[in-house]
Structure formats: structure tokens, C-alpha cells
Amino acid sequence: MQATTVEEWLEEWLDTYIKPPCRKENTYQCYKFVLGVINSLRPELSKYGLTDVDELFLQKLLNQSAQHYSKSTIKKIRTVFKEAYTVAMRNHKCNENPALSLTIPEDAREKEIHALTREEELKVMEAAKNDVLGHIAIFMLLTGIRSIELRNLKWEDYNSESGEITIRKSKTKNGIRVIPLLSEAKKIIENQPHYCEYIFTSTIKKPVTKTVLRRLYERLRKATGIDIITNHVYRHSFATRAVEKKVDYKALSKILGHKDVAFTLHRYADAETAFLHEQMEMMEKKPISSLKRNIRYKVATHRR
Incomplete structure (x- = not known):
């Protein structure tokens, strides 16, 4: 009997344990997106069996994903592997969970969200x-x-x-x-x-x-x-x-x-920039003039 590949198991896990009514629709859609990200990064997972993938392989995948995706997406990738392998162990498809000790790359960037001006x-x-x-x-x-x-x-x-x-x-x-x-x-x-x-x-x-x-x-x-x-x-x-x-x-x-x-x-x-300008303009008011007088006074005192 042919071993279940990582790609096959992730799809089966998604449809059986995450798809509504097991989980909320937004969780399902989020994890479905993550599976697409994983497949785009490492398409060879369609050929690898569950037991062919170790922690080193998955850590390299996370490190690679930091070049293209935000930290929040990388965390979701880790969660997907961790949850999917946990369920795989319960179903006796593998004996170990290689995703338990994965770390998020330090150079992973935060997703930028800008405020409206x-x-x-x-x-x-x-x-x-x-x-x-x-x-x-x-x-x-x-x-x-x-x-x-x-x-x-x-x-x-x-x-x-x-x-x-x-x-x-x-x-x-x-x-x-x-x-x-x-x-x-x-x-x-x-x-x-x-x-x-x-x-x-x-x-x-x-x-x-x-x-x-x-x-x-x-x-x-x-x-x-x-x-x-x-x-x-x-x-x-x-x-x-x-x-x-x-x-x-x-x-x-x-x-x-x-x-x-x-x-x-x-x-x-x-x-926003306009606010920063306003704050700098405040520097030209009383505090700065009194600061200049104070500086002149200290210089004059020092010269004596």
C-alpha cells in the first residue's frame, strides 16, 4: 500500500477536521490559503510521504517563507503542520510530529498596516x-x-x-x-x-x-x-x-x-507627516527660545 504523501494528508486533514461544521468558515479559508502557500514553496511535498519529512526540512521551509511572507503567515504555516501531524499520529499514520519545535525566523517581517491620514x-x-x-x-x-x-x-x-x-x-x-x-x-x-x-x-x-x-x-x-x-x-x-x-x-x-x-x-x-510637522513647529515656540538664552548664559559663564 502506497504511503500517504504530505500534500494528500494536509488536504484530507483540512477537509475532515477543519472544514465547517468542525471549524468556522474563516478558519477553514485561512488554512486553505496556507496550504496553497506551502505547495507553492515546496511542490515536492506531493511526492514525499509523511515520514519522509523531518524537523530540519520544515524549518528550512519556514526560513524560505520569510523571504516572501509576513510573520503572521509563517506562524500559520507552523500551526498547520503542527496540527496536521498531531492528528496524523492519532490516526497511526506516523510516529513523530516534526513540527513541535519549529521556530519563527528572526528576519520574518511584520505585516505592515498603515493608518488613514x-x-x-x-x-x-x-x-x-x-x-x-x-x-x-x-x-x-x-x-x-x-x-x-x-x-x-x-x-x-x-x-x-x-x-x-x-x-x-x-x-x-x-x-x-x-x-x-x-x-x-x-x-x-x-x-x-x-x-x-x-x-x-x-x-x-x-x-x-x-x-x-x-x-x-x-x-x-x-x-x-x-x-x-x-x-x-x-x-x-x-x-x-x-x-x-x-x-x-x-x-x-x-x-x-x-x-x-x-x-x-x-x-x-x-x-502622519502633517502631525510630525506640527510637533516640530512647537519646538520653535517658547521652550526653544528659553533654551537658547540658557545656552548663551552658560557659554558666557564658562568664558569668565
Whole structure:
């Protein structure tokens, strides 16, 4: 009997253990994409048996992938091999899992996500006002909320008296939090019809889905000509505007649902050039003139 190849097993594992209803559709699509990446990097896996691949082979594959893909994609490649081989061992197709100790290459690059400039953000908001679901994009720009968090917001999560929403379902433990709302964001919620237990619904009166949100930002891309718009760009832009307006970093980190303030600033604060100019212009005001007088005084003292 011919041994199962790595490619065959990955496909079988995907269809049997990951495809809905075993996992969510977005997980399945994500892993399906990763399988395509793996096959493009090492097409010979269509000939290698499961036991022909060792840790060294897989580590070299990860190192190679760092030349073409972001760190997040490389992590997903590692996860796919680790999970697939774990299941293969349970099914007695191999005796070892060569993916258990794989490391992410140090030169793997982070995926770059740029915030909207203030001018671009105004364009997006104007375009959103002319879209039937545009209020959702505006709400995300005003709160920094994640896509999955918005999709799971229920009426019980909104406190009209305190003007807050409670995030009960998020991608991380720190994502469970309370977000105080700006007046415009509060108004958006209060204008939503009560079609069901969820606050945000689509045109067919059902809770918004990932697909609905994707189609929304695609329409806004077309309307504005800004091709970087995504759900995550809304979040990135919110954080950048907050930093520009000198919001306390620790408070911003809590609003975004991060554990580490340094991560918030490194990952999400992307000051635009106009803001940097404004900050440099501040250097020409009082502090600089007093600094010059102080320097002259010290020089004169030294000469005596």
C-alpha cells in the first residue's frame, strides 16, 4: 500500500477536521490559503510521504517563507503542520510530529498596516454617509473596535446611561473590556433598529457577517479611491488619531484591548507627516527660545 504523501494528508486533514461544521468558515479559508502557500514553496511535498519529512526540512521551509511572507503567515504555516501531524499520529499514520519545535525566523517581517491620514479619514467618513451600511465603518473609526467584536455586539452590551459598550467576545483575554463612546458613536447605536439581539444588522435585517463588512470596505475603496481600507485599518486609524490628540497611552491600550502599552504604540500608532510637522513647529515656540538664552548664559559663564 502506497504511503500517504504530505500534500494528500494536509488536504484530507483540512477537509475532515477543519472544514465547517468542525471549524468556522474563516478558519477553514485561512488554512486553505496556507496550504496553497506551502505547495507553492515546496511542490515536492506531493511526492514525499509523511515520514519522509523531518524537523530540519520544515524549518528550512519556514526560513524560505520569510523571504516572501509576513510573520503572521509563517506562524500559520507552523500551526498547520503542527496540527496536521498531531492528528496524523492519532490516526497511526506516523510516529513523530516534526513540527513541535519549529521556530519563527528572526528576519520574518511584520505585516505592515498603515493608518488613514486625516484627509483620507474625512473622505472615508463622507463616502460612508452615502452608503446604506456606512454607519458601521464610521462606528469602527470612532471606537477602534475589532471586526469580530462589532459582529458580536448585542443590545445587552450597550449601557445608554453611562454611554458605554461592553466587549464580551474578543480574540484575546484582554479584549474583554468596556469602551466609553464618543457622542457620535453613541448616536449611531441609538439609531439602529431592534431587528434582533445584535446591535448591527445588514440590509436583510440579520446580524452583520464578515462578508458584509468586507463588501462594505470594498465599496468605500471604490467610492474614495483609497485602496488600503480594511476593517483593521479603521482600528489602526483610531489609534493613530488618539496618539495625535495626546490621549493617555495606558488608557488607549485599555480601550483597544491590549495588555502591553508598548505593543499599542509600536503596532498601531502611525503618525502622519502633517502631525510630525506640527510637533516640530512647537519646538520653535517658547521652550526653544528659553533654551537658547540658557545656552548663551552658560557659554558666557564658562568664558569668565
